[in-house]
Amino acid sequence: xxxxxxxxxxxxxxxxxxxxxxxxxxxxxxxxxxxxxxxxxxxxxxxxxxxxxxxxxxxxxxxxxxxxxxxxxxxxxxxxxxxxxxxxxxxxxxxxxxxxxxxxxxx
Numbered sequence: 001x002x003x004x005x006x007x008x009x010x011x012x013x014x015x016x017x018x019x020x021x022x023x024x025x026x027x028x029x030x031x032x033x034x035x036x037x038x039x040x041x042x043x044x045x046x047x048x049x050x051x052x053x054x055x056x057x058x059x060x061x062x063x064x065x066x067x068x069x070x071x072x073x074x075x076x077x078x079x080x081x082x083x084x085x086x087x088x089x090x091x092x093x094x095x096x097x098x099x100x101x102x103x104x105x106x107x
Contacts, residue, residue, distance in 0.1 A: 003052040004043045010092050017096040027091045030105045032056035053084045061106040065090050 014024050029035050033056055034042065042052055065087045066075045074090050077083040094104045 001049055002046050003049050004046045013096050019095050027095055031059055049085050050081055062087055064106045
């Protein structure tokens with residue numbers, strides 16, 4: 001699956017709940033290390049989630065992301081790629097639910 005295909009869904013989800021694209025991008029940058037230009041390059045190139053996370057430098061505190069997404073505990077997912085995708089999903093959910101940015105970024 002392409003990251004660029006899912007990104008607009010993330011945008012729609014957070015904007016519907018009153019959050020901004022800038023906040024979404026901040027969350028993605030925290031998790032992956034991709035700042036503005038690098039993130040938008042991945043979107044323009046249509047990279048897959050596999051390629052996206054292969055290039056990413058996952059934040060050391062990413063393992064602090066816990067909870068249930070799609071009925072599965074993210075900390076128990078065995079497939080490393082799927083776990084990273086679900087980390088991102090969980091962060092987007094937290095953003096959409098109005099959690100403070102400090103808590104989302106595990107500060």
